[in-house]
Amino acid sequence: MMAALAAALLPLGGCLDNSLDIINPNQRTLESFWQTEQDAIDGANALYFIPYSRGMWGRNRYWMWARTDAYMSRSPASNIQNAVRGIITDYNYTGFLAGIWDDPYVGIFRANTILEKVEGMNPTSSTWAATKTRIVAETKALRALFYFHQALLFGDLTNTQSTLPLILEPIDANYKPTWKPVADIYAQVLKDAGEAVPNLPWTWTGSSKGRVTKGGALALMAEAYMMQQKWSEAAAALQQIVDSNQYSLLPVYGDNWRIPAGEQSAEGIWEVAFGDIDQQTAGVRGNINPRLIGPSSGAGSSLGFNDIQPNAWAFQLFFEGPGASYPNNPDPRLDATIFWNKPGGMDVFGQAFAQRYRNTGPNGGPGFRDADLDHTYFWKKYEEYWRTSLTDFANPINYKIYRLGTIYTMLADARAMTGNLVAAKAAIDVVRARAGVPPMPAGLSADSVKGFLNHEDLRENMWEGHGRLRFLKSHGLFNKTYLAQMNPFHAQLFDNVKNQTIPIPQAEMDRDPNARQNTGW
Numbered sequence: 033m034m035a036a037l038a039a040a041l042l043p044l045g046g047c048l049d050n051s052l053d054i055i056n057p058n059q060r061t062l063e064s065f066w067q068t069e070q071d072a073i074d075g076a077n078a079l080y081f082i083p084y085s086r087g088m089w090g091r092n093r094y095w096m097w098a099r100t101d102a103y104m105s106r107s108p109a110s111n112i113q114n115a116v117r118g119i120i121t122d123y124n125y126t127g128f129l130a131g132i133w134d135d136p137y138v139g140i141f142r143a144n145t146i147l148e149k150v151e152g153m154n155p156t157s158s159t160w161a162a163t164k165t166r167i168v169a170e171t172k173a174l175r176a177l178f179y180f181h182q183a184l185l186f187g188d189l190t191n192t193q194s195t196l197p198l199i200l201e202p203i204d205a206n207y208k209p210t211w212k213p214v215a216d217i218y219a220q221v222l223k224d225a226g227e228a229v230p231n232l233p234w235t236w237t238g239s240s241k242g243r244v245t246k247g248g249a250l251a252l253m254a255e256a257y258m259m260q261q262k263w264s265e266a267a268a269a270l271q272q273i274v275d276s277n278q279y280s281l282l283p284v285y286g287d288n289w290r291i292p293a294g295e296q297s298a299e300g301i302w303e304v305a306f307g308d309i310d311q312q313t314a315g316v317r318g319n320i321n322p323r324l325i326g327p328s329s330g331a332g333s334s335l336g337f338n339d340i341q342p343n344a345w346a347f348q349l350f351f352e353g354p355g356a357s358y359p360n361n362p363d364p365r366l367d368a369t370i371f372w373n374k375p376g377g378m379d380v381f382g383q384a385f386a387q388r389y390r391n392t393g394p395n396g397g398p399g400f401r402d403a404d405l406d407h408t409y410f411w412k413k414y415e416e417y418w419r420t421s422l423t424d425f426a427n428p429i430n431y432k433i434y435r436l437g438t439i440y441t442m443l444a445d446a447r448a449m450t451g452n453l454v455a456a457k458a459a460i461d462v463v464r465a466r467a468g469v470p471p472m473p474a475g476l477s478a479d480s481v482k483g484f485l486n487h488e489d490l491r492e493n494m495w496e497g498h499g500r501l502r503f504l505k506s507h508g509l510f511n512k513t514y515l516a517q518m519n520p521f522h523a524q525l526f527d528n529v530k531n532q533t534i535p536i537p538q539a540e541m542d543r544d545p546n547a548r549q550n551t552g553w
Contacts, residue, residue, distance in 0.1 A: 066149040069157045076146050076167045079174050080243070082139035083304045084317045087131025088181070089431045089497070091320040094340065096132065096185050096534060100500045101509075101518035102346035102490055107339040116340065117522060118531045123538040123553070132185070133537050136178040137197070143175035145202045169231035173244040176224035176252055177433075179217050184498060184505070186550065187214035188532040189259065195548050211546050221256040225249045234278035241296040241305070242430075247273045248302030251434040254442060258506040267446035270439055273301070274459075279436040281466045286368030288437070289413055289429055301434040308428035318426025319414075326422075327371050327380055327410030330388040333421040335381055342370055342409045345518045346494060349487050354470035359406075365467050369413045369494050373405040380410070382420030413495050431497070437463050438499060441492050445485050445503070453481050460485060463492050505532075527552055 065071050084090050095115040098105065105116040112128050114120070125132050150167055154160075179198075188194040196217050197209035232246040250269045257266035273279065280298045287293040288300075296303060306319045326336020350366035351358040359375055366372070371380050378385045389408055414429055416422065432438075444459035453476070461471040472484055486503075493499050504510040510532065515523035530552025541547050 066153055067155070069155045069160050069163055072146075072150050072153060072155075072163065072167055075149065076171060079139060079142050079146065079171060082135060082142070082174070082178065083433075084306070085131055085135040085138075086320075087125075087133070087135030088139075089304045089319065089321075089433075090131075090317060091324070092129055092132055093181070093185075094321050094325065094497070095128065097498050097501050098340050099522060099531070100504055101515055101522070102342060102494060102500060103340055104343045104519065104521040105340050107337065109337075109339065112339050117525050118527070119525065120534055120553075123535050125537055132534075133182075133540070136182050137199075139178040140175055140199055141203065143171045143178070144200060146171045148202055165231050169228040170244050172224040173228035173232065173249045173252070176221045176228070176249070176256075177244075179224070180221045180252060180256060181498065183214050183217040183221070184259070184502060185534055186536065187217060188550070189214050189218075190532065191529070191551055193548065193551055194533060208544055208546055211548060215260070218256045218260055222253055225253045225256070229253075234276055242303055245302055247276065247279060247439075248434055251301060251439060251442075254446070255502055258442070258446065259502065261449075261506060263446045263449035267443060267450060267452075270443040270446060273436075273439050274443065279439075281436055281463070283466070285365050285437070285467055288432065288435060289368065289415075290418070291416075291429060295430050299436045300430070300432055301436060301439065302432075304431040304433060306426075306428050306430055308424075308426050318424075318428055319431060320425050320427070322411075322414045322416075322427040322429070323422065323425045325411055326415050327412075328389075330380075331391060332383040332388040333381065335422060336410075336415075338410060340411070340495075342411065342494065343519055343521065344407060344409075346490060347372065347409050349490055352487065353484075353491075354473060356469065363467060363469055363491055365491055367412070369411075371410040371412045371417075373408060379417075381417060381422070411495055433497070437466070438493050438496065441485070441489050445489065448478070448481050448485055451478070453478060456481060456485065460488055464488075467492075 066075065082088060086092050095112055098116045099118055103116070105113040107113045107116075109128060111122065115129060120129070122129055125134070147168065150164055153164070182196055187196055192213065194214050195211040196214060198212040198216060198220060199209045200220075203209070228244070228249045229246055232244060232249055234246045236243050236245065250273050254266040254269040257263070257269065279301055282288060282293065282297055282299045284293075288297070294300070296305070306317060308318060322336070324337050325340040326338070328338040329335045347370060348358070350356065350363040350369075351361075353363065355361065356363050367374070367378070371378060371385060373385055380388050386405060389405060414427070414431075416427065416429070440459050440463045444456045447453075447459060448456035457472050457474065464471055472481075472488075476484065486507075489503055490500065501510070504514075511528050512523050512526045515526055530550075533550040533553070535553035536547060536549050541549055
């Protein structure tokens with residue numbers, strides 16, 4: 033991590049001292065860079081590269097998020113399949129696991145540098161005070177985001193032995209960080225995001241779209257509260273988002289993942305703004321993961337590698353609840369989420385599902401291993417399904433860190449956990465109404481409401497990143513007993529202590545005497 037952190041200084045103008053070097057008078061250095069208001073803006077903008085990185089939303093973190101009740105892997109890449117099942121032998125996170133540890137800490141290092149340098153600047157421009165306030169707020173919110181995601185994967189609030197580095201100042205490669213209990217990491221998330229909220233706008237316009245918003249920082253705070261089972265505080269943060277009236281649900285659920293309807297839309301609260309291959313020269317990256325987890329090619333044009341699939345239990349959730357039945361009356365959100373053998377037909381990139389996957393069974397088409405068509409499911413959400421073929425890996429669909437539909441499911445959950453079942457029903461019925469399905473039944477017991485919301489979380493938010501792992505952990509459901517009911521594939525090797533976390537990199541253990549390996553690894 034520390035080598036990566038030292039390298040991270042370079043994009044912000046850092047260099048190593050070497051008396052034999054001839055100094056280029058035109059080269060910006062750390063000392064000469066942080067002078068003007070534009071310098072500060074450019075330096076802060078560098079922080080927004082981190083969410084694109086391979087260790088965040090760019091590719092590899094999805095394998096760790098998939099270790100839940102709804103997902104499975106039959107990937108031909110054994111290291112991906114093993115990672116989804118909780119088997120990690122590469123403790124230094126190379127290949128398909130690269131960047132999971134390092135990239136968020138690179139972001140934290142950049143944030144610490146920005147905060148220190150901006151505080152020491154004194155440009156004479158009349159707009160500097162407002163610019164500084166904005167930069168500090170954005171930087172703290174992003175630092176909170178990086179710390180939250182490290183705590184979610186590498187931390188275990190139920191284990192007092194679980195610690196992570198807490199670094200709040202610029203460092204060099206020789207720095208030995210202080211390792212703090214995971215509760216301290218969540219406390220820092222709440223501090224940073226809470227200090228950012230007053231100085232962030234609810235929305236951005238023009239080229240500033242994609243920056244962190246007030247709603248995004250509040251949603252992040254809500255998740256940090258939920259992880260600590262502070263349900264009243266979470267509900268209060270989420271209620272602020274709803275009450276702001278700054279965001280609204282798109283009329284059509286599936287439009288959240290269509291271009292252009294779902295890009296920086298009225299429903300989007302905080303997005304990672306990906307782009308297609310034509311935008312890469314401008315520094316905008318495409319998302320690699322949708323191609324990796326996309327549907328198998330079958331007997332048609334080249335598509336994806338099917339590294340992650342929904343499991344049978346997750347698929348069946350769309351056929352339960354008021355008004356739903358199998359196979360002809362699913363929850364309409366199914367068709368925006370999963371490719372399946374739909375009665376009457378469903379196209380997969382311009383070819384009928386039944387035709388593309390006509391070769392069933394273990395010896396069927398390439399990458400196709402299911403017993404029959406009716407038990408074959410592939411991801412449609414975040415796929416460019418309106419195309420007839422794919423020619424590159426750069427998926428341009430923006431990733432929604434938070435959107436209003438997700439906020440309503442979180443709010444319903446938090447309200448139910450505080451005992452306010454009527455308010456929980458009101459919140460979840462908002463997204464059900466948009467989906468065109470009947471309201472949650474009235475008069476349910478507390479346990480029945482919680483069970484309904486557990487399933488509704490997936491119907492609304494399935495395959496939307498980290499949220500399902502957060503849901504299970506915050507409710508104490510990330511355990512072998514629960515997972516065995518829904519996902520035997522994952523539960524078979526699940527250890528209730530070990531698999532609450534993933535391992536601290538071995539290189540970190542070797543170089544830092546303060547480091548403590550996670551229990552069981």
